[in-house]
Amino acid sequence: MYMGNECEFFDKIANEWDSTRTVDASKITELVKMAWLEPGFNVLDAGSGTGVxxxxxxxxxxxxxxxxxxxxxxxxxxxxxxxxGGLGGITFTVADIMEFEPETDLFDAVLCFNFFPHIKDKLKFMTRMRSHLKEKGFLVIMHDISRQHVNAVHRDSAAVKNDRLASAETVGGWLITAGYQVTKTLDAADRYFIKAIKN
Incomplete structure (x- = not known):
């Protein structure tokens, strides 16, 4: 799924990563609200990075x-x-998301925040995440910046220059092919959000 040099790239910049981006807490709160997580949910944070x-x-x-x-x-x-780590109830697992096998029950939700463009085989990812979801579980793909902004940032970095974010319409089509029902899409000037429920 990944080239080795991409993993190396993220390992190298881990210490500086949080200082390169401001966290817009109100926007992330709104995105998470749109996902409709419920108390007691079992959630997979795919491509968690520094845990934003x-x-x-x-x-x-x-x-x-x-x-x-x-x-x-x-x-x-x-x-x-x-x-x-101190928040409790969080398991940290170093793994390629395409190889990852959950040790726990199936998930109520898989969240993919600021990560989806880095996945090489996107349809395979969707199918794999579907296998980790409970019936009526859902996958959310979201960014706290616009698709155009994501692609501009990646274009300027050699390690991730080919990691592009497609339109919500295109990604929605892939999700339907992978066996989901798309319930919400937002491809806006300042954020990107898709929610799809396992059929």
Missing amino acids: LLPFIKKAIGSAGKITAVDFSANMLAKAEEKY
Whole structure:
């Protein structure tokens, strides 16, 4: 799924990563609200990175909820655990998301935040995530910046220059092919959001 040099790239920049991007807490809160997570949910944070999304998920699912944070960069995930391990109920797993096998029950939701463009075989990813979801479980693909902004940022970096985000309409079509029902799409000037329920 990944080229080795991409993993190396994220391992190298792990320490600086959080200082390169401002976290717009109100926008991320709104995106997580749109996902409709419920207290007690079992959530997979796919491509967790330094764990930006973890406190927002935790707030939504409460102390009874569980999160599995998966990332292929050990350094990025170590940062996430250092920052948010104390929240409780979070399992940190270093793995390629395409090889990942959950040790727990199936998930109520898989969230993919600021990560989807880095996946090489997107249809395979969708199918794989579907196999990790409960009946009526859902996959959310979201970014806290626009699709155009995502693609402009990636274009300027050699390691990720081919990692593009397609339109919500296109991604929605892939999700239908992969066995989902798309319930919400937003391809806006300042954010990107798709929610799809396992059929």
